Amino acid sequence: MANPAPVQPDEEVTPKKAKAEQLAAAVCVSVISNLGRPRNLFKVAAIRLWENRYRVNVQTGSDAVSIQIAHSFFVSADDKGNIVESIPPISKLY
Numbered sequence: 001m002a003n004p005a006p007v008q009p010d011e012e013v014t015p016k017k018a019k020a021e022q023l024a025a026a027v028c029v030s031v032i033s034n035l036g037r038p039r040n041l042f043k044v045a046a047i048r049l050w051e052n053r054y055r056v057n058v059q060t061g062s063d064a065v066s067i068q069i070a071h072s073f074f075v076s077a078d079d080k081g082n083i084v085e086s087i088p089p090i091s092k093l094y
Contacts, residue, residue: 024048026081031056031073034083036094042067052077052084 028044035058042059049055054075061067076085083090 020048023077023079023081024054027054027056027075027077027083030077030081030083031058031075031086031090034090034092035071036092038070038094046075052079 024046027046031046032041032044038058038060040060040062042061042064044056044058046054046056054077056073056075057069058071058073059067060070073090074087075083075090078084
């Protein structure tokens with residue numbers, strides 16, 4: 001069986017991916033600035049669902065074994081990563 005040819009990176013895909021990663025990072029920063037920084041913050045992850053909508057999970061724990069999702073939000077963001085709408089609403093807790 002023949003090996004498939006390696007896929008060459010598309011010059012259009014790389015800048016789009018970098019922009020999407022920057023926007024997801026901006027959404028994470030926006031969530032933490034509105035929520036505050038929880039004790040033992042491990043990671044904030046923004047997963048793009050479609051268009052400008054994200055699932056954002058705020059994970060806490062002292063190490064990788066003890067991680068738990070302390071907060072989870074479904075958010076809409078503008079083109080700069082600012083939160084436009086959140087379910088549930090994000091309030092300052094920390």
